[in-house]
Amino acid sequence: MAADIKLRGKIKDGVAEIKSLMPHPMETGTRREESGDVVPAHYIEEVVCQHNGENVLRAEWGPSISKNPYFAFSVRNVSPGDIISVRWTDNLGESGSGELVLK
Amino acid sequence: MMKHSRRRFMRGLSVAVALAALPVRLMARATDAFRATKLEDANKALFGQLPLVESDAVNLKIPAIAENGAVVPVTVSTELEGVQAIYIMIDENPNPLSATFELGASSPADVSTRVKMGKSSMVRGLVKTRDQVFYAAQEVKVTIGGCGG
Numbered sequence: 436m437a438a439d440i441k442l443r444g445k446i447k448d449g450v451a452e453i454k455s456l457m458p459h460p461m462e463t464g465t466r467r468e469e470s471g472d473v474v475p476a477h478y479i480e481e482v483v484c485q486h487n488g489e490n491v492l493r494a495e496w497g498p499s500i501s502k503n504p505y506f507a508f509s510v511r512n513v514s515p516g517d518i519i520s521v522r523w524t525d526n527l528g529e530s531g532s533g534e535l536v537l538k
Numbered sequence: 539m540m541k542h543s544r545r546r547f548m549r550g551l552s553v554a555v556a557l558a559a560l561p562v563r564l565m566a567r568a569t570d571a572f573r574a575t576k577l578e579d580a581n582k583a584l585f586g587q588l589p590l591v592e593s594d595a596v597n598l599k600i601p602a603i604a605e606n607g608a609v610v611p612v613t614v615s616t617e618l619e620g621v622q623a624i625y626i627m628i629d630e631n632p633n634p635l636s637a638t639f640e641l642g643a644s645s646p647a648d649v650s651t652r653v654k655m656g657k658s659s660m661v662r663g664l665v666k667t668r669d670q671v672f673y674a675a676q677e678v679k680v681t682i683g684g685c686g687g
Contacts, residue, residue: 450646463654465632480567491642492649497572499628499636499654501609507650508639 440521440533451513451537453484455506455521459531463498479504479523486510487518513537571635577627580635584625590664590671598663598674599650607655607680614663615648616672623666624649630659656683 444453457479464476478498484491491510510519515538522532571583581590599613614624624639624647631654639649647665655661658680664673 461654489642491645493640494649495567495572495638495640497633497636499631499633501652501654505611505650505652507613509646509648511644511646 440523440531442519442521442533442535444519444535444537446513446515446537449512449514451486451510451517451519453508453510453519453521453535455533457482457504457506457521457523457531459503459523459525461498461500461502461504477525477527479525482506482521482523484508484510485518485520485522486513488520568635568638571638572633574635575633577629577634580627580633584635584638585666585671588666588669588671590673593672593674596663596665596672596674598661598676600661600676600678602676603679603681604655605681607657607683609652610655610661610678610680611650611652612661612663613648613650614665614674615646616665618647618665618667618672620667621647621665622668625662625664625666626651626653627662627664628653628655628659629662630657631655655680 441456444451459479460477462474462477466474468474476498479496482494492508517537518534520534522530524530568584571580574580574583595616595618597615604610612626614626621641623641626636627634628636636653641647659678660675661678662673662675664671
């Protein structure tokens with residue numbers, strides 16, 4: 436059910452600038468429906484970024500990252516054809532991922 | 539006696555194995571820091587006794603006025619060498635710690651995301667080297683709070 440991560444990236448002087456968008460509700464657990472019911476917390480807890488299968492960045496998030504998170508980062512020592520992948524896991528154990536072949 | 543030292547050896551070995559696996563999973567989730575409701579407690583949970591030093595070397599890019607607190611763009615970057623991790627904290631949010639970013643050895647210290655702010659607050663970008671923490675802080679005025687959604 437997890438939607439895929441949208442990834443874009445470009446190489447500049449051997450450094451890849453990666454931009455990602457992750458469709459996700461990022462519910463804080465404090466928001467209420469009009470009925471007054473609390474919407475349970477549902478947010479991305481961990482994001483792991485890999486370059487050709489090697490971890491280059493690992494993020495931990497709380498529920499105060501905005502809905503449908505945007506996340507940009509950079510990766511050094513890249514060449515065209517290298518693969519950047521991003522994977523998130525949320526507090527309910529769901530996950531989503533995306534992959535990008537650098538040009 | 540033999541048994542005891544063997545056990546100690548095995549324990550040492552498992553620690554060594556765990557340390558060797560560090561690049562794969564750098565640290566367990568900083569649960570205490572994320573649960574902290576006060577900035578000092580989050581800092582303590584993350585950095586222990588490490589001194590926090592305000593520094594121009596940390597670049598915190600965030601609007602001074604955020605019309606919509608639900609989506610506030612923030613970038614933290616630095617040219618400092620040996621940065622292991624980057625943190626975003628929002629003093630007045632229910633849980634000040636918003637995000638941590640653990641960097642691989644060759645990863646540039648430059649991350650951007652968007653955060654929710656319940657009300658106007660000081661926002662901090664922190665970077666941790668092996669033995670020091672540097673930060674930049676900026677006040678952000680929020681017109682419409684963003685922690686409801």
